[in-house]
Structures are given as C-alpha cells and as structure tokens.
Amino acid sequence: MFMLNNLSSIKEELQGQQRKIKKELEQIAKKSGRNGNRYEPKFPEYGRAEDENADEVAAFVDAVSMGENLKGSLEKVELALQKITRNQYGLCEICGKKIGKKRIKILPTARYCLSCKINKN
Numbered sequence: 001m002f003m004l005n006n007l008s009s010i011k012e013e014l015q016g017q018q019r020k021i022k023k024e025l026e027q028i029a030k031k032s033g034r035n036g037n038r039y040e041p042k043f044p045e046y047g048r049a050e051d052e053n054a055d056e057v058a059a060f061v062d063a064v065s066m067g068e069n070l071k072g073s074l075e076k077v078e079l080a081l082q083k084i085t086r087n088q089y090g091l092c093e094i095c096g097k098k099i100g101k102k103r104i105k106i107l108p109t110a111r112y113c114l115s116c117k118i119n120k121n
Contacts, residue, residue, distance in 0.1 A: 021074045028063040076109040
C-alpha cells in the first residue's frame with residue numbers, strides 16, 4: 001500500500017479532478033436521477049431558423065459525446081476515491097499485487113498493474 005502522506009496527496013488530487021469534472025458536466029448537462037447523480041445532456045435553444053436548428057443538433061451531439069467521456073472519467077475518479085476509503089487503493093483488481101508507484105503517479109485512477117493491463121488487452 002502507499003505511504004499515508006502520498007495517499008493523502010493522491011486523494012486531494014482525485015478530489016480536485018472530481019470537482020473539475022462535475023463542473024464541466026454541469027455546463028453541458030443537467031442532473032437527473034433519484035439522487036441527482038446522473039447527467040443528461042442539455043439541448044441548446046438557439047432559435048427557430050433552419051441554420052440555428054442545425055447548430056442546435058450539432059451542439060447537442062457534441063454535448064452527448066463530451067458528456068459520455070466526462071461521465072466515464074468521473075466514474076474512474078470516484079472508484080479510486082472509494083478504494084482509498086476501503087484501503088484497497090493501489091492494488092491490482094486482477095492479481096491483487098501493488099500497482100507500481102510510477103504508474104499511480106501518471107494515472108491515479110489505475111485499476112491494474114502494468115503486467116495485468118498488458119495481458120488483459
């Protein structure tokens with residue numbers, strides 16, 4: 001497992017990423033679901049002209065794509081934060097061994113050690 005001081009800085013970094021992603025999501029999507037923990041893309045309203053309608057559809061398609069990417073990133077960050085809470089952070093989900101410090105530093109949301117990641121793909 002990681003040293004406590006390293007773990008607290010990783011946790012702070014992940015919490016910062018979480019806030020940033022949520023802020024970005026709220027700009028392009030509205031919260032929905034029972035707990036407000038889902039995001040649905042907002043449909044823009046530019047006007048009634050034909051070219052404005054086309055712009056609305058294009059912006060909506062972009063928002064859907066960007067929203068899916070952001071939601072995926074948010075899920076990874078929140079999973080890493082849950083693992084910290086459960087004292088499982090930094091352990092490979094496949095083999096249970098420690099994920100290398102360099103890998104964690106580059107990718108704090110890493111779920112697999114490098115060996116398992118390579119063999120998984």
